[in-house]
Amino acid sequence: MIRQFSAEVTSNVRLSDGVFMLVLSPMSEVLRPCAGQFYMVGQGCGIPGKKPLFDPLLKRPFSCMDYNDGLLHFMIKLRGRFTAILGNCTPGTVLELIGPIGNAFPAVGAGERLIVVAGGIGIASVAMLLRDYPEATLFYGVRSANDLFVDQLPPVARLHVTSDDGSAGDKGNVLEHLRQYIASIVETTEGGVIKVYACGPYAMTEQLCRMFASKGGDLCKVNGWTVEAFVSVEERMACGVAACLGCTVSTVNGYRLVCKDGPVFSVNDLIPVAT
């Protein structure tokens, strides 16, 4: 099935000053996305009879937050001109998409525990995991209560919210709370495998590598437990189909493409670059 399609905006709701939920109805049959996959979203330019728009030029990658009743949900943070255009799309607007793209989060094995970690808008990249794994634990870190969108999520078995300013959940860094949580598990229960699936700002990815990488990570093997962490990363890309070679990330295996080899990478493979 061709991965290029047009989709009509069915609703576009402002969730806060800086975040909106864009819901699209594909106008042809599409593939079902897996948790962690994303779409290139662009202004309609291949639509017959419609004058193409070339500014902004390129499509932009957005994680699929949910796929439900045939509708694609995108939770998007206002960042620049393109997201502003998407934020102002009214129902009926036709957009052009390519997707689903990328490798998705690996399946969680029977008996393995899943901890989902989101930093800010990173929740959009991991939310589908909560539907696939209702028993998962979610660590959700935000700057303040305004950035918290728990009501947009599927039901969560165990939710730990942290905020930088203490206006929601526990005050502090989400990864510090994650660290304490894992410490308590490995001390009180018999060994096994914990999967940590995460998406957040770059600093969070860096920190996750430091915590969980099998080389040098202080939490990757403790007390009979193994922690395997995977992170969804982003990079600027032009095409989304491994043709432009723009979306490279540095890995232990050399440069890899976010659109083809990612966006989900094991922390063992990523080489964080100091910013």
Next chain:
Amino acid sequence: MNLEVSVAGLRLKNPVMTASGTFGYGLEYAGFFDLSRLGAVVVKGLSVNPSKGNPPPRIWETSCGMLNSIGLQNIGIPAFVRDKLPVLRQYDTRIIANFFGNTIAEFVEGAAMLNDATGVDALELNVSCPNKDAAWSAFGTNPVVLAEVVARVRQATSLPLIVKLSPNVTDITEMARVAVDAGADALSLINTLTGMAIDIESIRPRLSNIVGGLSGPAIKPVALRMLWQVHKVLPSVPLIGMGGIMTADDAIEFILAGAVAVAVGTANFVNPQATLHVIGGIEQYMSRHNIADINDIVGGVIC
């Protein structure tokens, strides 16, 4: 209606090809449409040895355009010939291998390897990537060096030889003449314009390579002007026009300016089926204007 054209003896079913570096090795787009619809597929620039390219970030969008500093990342000619070419050959289209070297000897070696590969229909000599260092840029900007590399490559292959010209020169007609005199059968123009963008908050360049190649609709007027200039001084040399072609209207402008064929580049990123829209739009234009043969309007602009 005839859309068939001939570039340096190579028959193309229509004048629309893909611009090197924007279409991978072709197969990346095979899931979006039948590649047999294309006049030709021009693959990502190849070198004798694999090349890992530049560090990220490599892409920055500008007004109606984009900067890239991929840095000629490629899998190398042997891997292309072994893994990609046999699959690509199954499509009923022409395969043009864009290639480069870091030295004249490497250019020659690459040309010889591709010449011997089964299924390569023509070579496109890349002397114009803006992401290489200043010394390398001499291949595309210094007429003496250009003449030498074209002449040496000419001796290494019997395939049609297309030279892709850099716009980053004072007088592109001089470079065009030098390339043809040294043995080029056809010319592609233009490659990207060297550009730059700065993040004023971090006060650092947007690209890790600092500079990159500007492509997209922003460069189309420059590309069109250069193609027209070259066609005026070298009317019998087949020219492949490229630079910001997004639509059939853009392609027809290039044909009217003197291009016998056109290449769609950045538009492939925006819309994987852009080439099909261009082909369809050219057909519509021809029927609207009662043009029986596309060759009849090559260079037909009235100035």
